[in-house]
Amino acid sequence: MRESPAGGLYVVTAAVVALGDQQGVEDRLRSALGGRRRRVHWHSESHKDREALVELLAGLELRAVCAAVQPTVPRRQERARERALWTLVPELVSQGVVELVLEARQEQLNRRDVRTIGAIHRAALIEEKLAHRFAVPDRQHPLLWAADIVAGAVGLEVADCDDRYTKRLPEGFVTVHYAAG
Numbered sequence: 001m002r003e004s005p006a007g008g009l010y011v012v013t014a015a016v017v018a019l020g021d022q023q024g025v026e027d028r029l030r031s032a033l034g035g036r037r038r039r040v041h042w043h044s045e046s047h048k049d050r051e052a053l054v055e056l057l058a059g060l061e062l063r064a065v066c067a068a069v070q071p072t073v074p075r076r077q078e079r080a081r082e083r084a085l086w087t088l089v090p091e092l093v094s095q096g097v098v099e100l101v102l103e104a105r106q107e108q109l110n111r112r113d114v115r116t117i118g119a120i121h122r123a124a125l126i127e128e129k130l131a132h133r134f135a136v137p138d139r140q141h142p143l144l145w146a147a148d149i150v151a152g153a154v155g156l157e158v159a160d161c162d163d164r165y166t167k168r169l170p171e172g173f174v175t176v177h178y179a180a181g
Contacts, residue, residue, distance in 0.1 A: 001080070002159040007071025007181065009159045010080035012088055014065045015146035016097060021061040022143070029142035032056050039137050040145035042152030053149050054168045062143075064150040064174045065091055068158055072181035078112065080181055085116045087179040090125040097130070103144050104134040150174055 002009045017025050032053065033040060040053060067088035072080035092100060102113055114132070121129050137144035153165035154176055166174065 001072075001077050002155045008073055008080070009155060010069045010072050010077060010084055010181075011151045011155045011158070012067045012081060012084035013147040013151035013154065014088060014092055014097070014100065015062050015143045015150065016065060016092070016095065017060075017062040017143060025060050025062055025146075026142045028056065028060060029145055030139055033139070033142075038139060040142075040149065041137075042148050050149075050152070050165060051168070053145075054153060054165045057146055057149060058169050058173065060146075062146060063172070064147065064154075065095070066151065066154050066174060066176045067091075067179060068154065068176055069179045069181050070158065076181075078109070082112075082116050083179045083181065085113065086120060086125070087177050089117060089120050089130060091175075091177055093126040093128075093130055100130055100132040101135050101141065101144065102132060103147075104136050110134050 002011075029040075042050070045053065065088065067084035069080040069083045069087075089100070100117075102110070104110060117130060117132055120126055135141040135144060137148065153169075154174060157163045157166045158176070
């Protein structure tokens with residue numbers, strides 16, 4: 001969630017990787033972290049570290065799909081997340097994604113995400129159920145870091161017209177789908 005002159009912005013991002021490339025991508029992400037840190041989080045990274053992380057992503061065999069909801073009211077973040085999932089999930093399925101790993105939040109919020117994905121399926125926006133699970137963005141699940149990095153960079157570009165990070169990514173690396181808040 002970001003505040004911008006155009007109103008609040010909520011971005012949900014998926015890092016998409018082929019199953020055969022997953023282990024190598026995860027290993028490269030972990031190696032960038034070094035031995036001392038447990039995870040990457042966009043908001044706590046310095047400008048220099050953000051640049052290095054984006055450069056790392058640019059060289060990996062992955063791509064990112066984002067759903068950006070704008071405008072949204074900060075106290076309506078869950079509604080914005082739901083709209084983002086309604087945009088993101090069908091797009092991921094149409095691209096052949098078979099499993100979605102969501103960053104774990106509070107249990108009641110995780111249940112809300114499960115209900116949303118079920119509603120998307122029942123509305124026939126996806127033909128078959130998308131396997132999904134929740135994970136903590138620790139060293140075990142570094143692809144969640146990749147999604148967070150892209151979400152931060154895209155959020156900065158959309159909310160503040162600041163493309164200093166997204167312009168470092170290869171053309172076609174990120175696809176952004178917009179939904180009204």
